[in-house]
Amino acid sequence: MVSALRRIRDATVGTEWEGCVYLVGGAVRDRLRGVRATGDLDLAVLGDAVGLAEFLYTKGIATTWPATYGRFGTASVRIGRRTVELAQTRSESYAIDSRKPSVKAATLEEDALRRDFTVNALYQNLHTGEIWDSSGVGLADLKARLLRTPRDPDITFHDDPLRMMRAVRFAVLLEFEIEESAAQGIRRNAQRLKVISAERIREEWTKTLSSPKASRGMRMLLDLGLLAQFAPELLPMVGCEQGGYHLYDVWDHSLAAMDNLSEEAGWRLRLAALLHDAAKPQCRTWDGERYRFFGHEDEGEGLARRLMRRLTFSNRDINRVAALVRLHMRAGSYKTSWSMGAVRRLMRDAGSNFAELTTLVEADAKARRPSGKRPDMADLRRRADAALQPVPTALWSSPLSGKEIMEALGLTSGPEIGRLKHELAEKVIEGEIAPGDKEAALKALVEIARKPA
Structure with missing residues (x-):
């Protein structure tokens, strides 16, 4: 005891x-x-x-x-x-x-x-x-791994609709099945979820997403009519065919990507895997030969932000998941021919999300046809480690401050100063200027300023 x-x-x-x-x-x-x-x-x-x-x-x-x-x-x-x-x-x-x-x-x-x-x-x-x-029947249900309500399921779920989300969580985390009459009761009462606060729904959803079997939970939420209540923007993923090197529609592909993550992956990475292609249905076009999804990563970032904001996720979590969605195509296009400058730019833009981004790209690639090309994330990680050895990312910035740029060129504050700082930072990333080298930066600044914006 x-x-x-x-x-x-x-x-x-x-x-x-x-x-x-x-x-x-x-x-x-x-x-x-x-x-x-x-x-x-x-x-x-x-x-x-x-x-x-x-x-x-x-x-x-x-x-x-x-x-x-x-x-x-x-x-x-x-x-x-x-x-x-x-x-x-x-x-x-x-x-x-x-x-x-x-x-x-x-x-x-x-x-x-x-x-x-x-x-x-x-x-x-x-x-x-x-x-x-x-x-x-509780002991028998425990042995049979069944989730059954102790009274009429319509009463149980009508009284406290959050129990419907909890049923999915328990089914996933405990590896149980939802007894059929209980499942039917959830379908009949799914709309009652509207009386539950966004915060409580978010808590239950993230607990389900924390499981290595989270994809099963997403299928259950869809099948029971619960996903439509709190994340209706994900429904168009179902049945949205992709063709080409894809094996599945957008929904099943995203769930396969979730399954490809390790058991140690956190709920944020699993959510990014679920949402990484969520905007494909609204971006899908046909070029006469195959479907195209131009810009879906940018649209997907917006979709992720709106959904997570509505469910009251923290700004930190929203930014983290949205960044993974936005950058997954860019990282997924990696080739060993990339310059070190391109590697550094991706590292800078991904920030602390870089490791999870490469993991997401690998999970995404494994969810496609085996014959499709897969970006070499191991090589990207190796080159990223090499890039960090001499200089940490915190120093991949302009050696000159905005004030120093204004004094050097006799300018006043404005958008032009930001542009010049960005140009200097790009030269640091490309290796043309050593981090912190103000003298070289001043020389480069004069050349940059002569060129039209």
């Missing part, structure tokens, strides 16, 4: 809470699966859960005064390194346009009905160790 649970059990022997505290949810599910529980611990309390939390603090078990939510009869405490959530057994009812429930104290049986899936509605008495399968 986890240390935090053992301490709670021992502290409550002989109190009103003895025999009335149950471990429930993912911790029970995972322990029965033989998986160590590492997240928060959820306790269902037949009685005063807030009072129990305060009792644990006064006894020195909890290290923090409980954060309480009186409306819901819940409290949260820290015990050692674990967060323990305590909730009075309750029933819930929901207004049609909200996912915030009205609650009242209830029996353990009624509490079980508000759970999302039968495998998460398994209760273990903290004092006796007894497992109570509230639905009667």
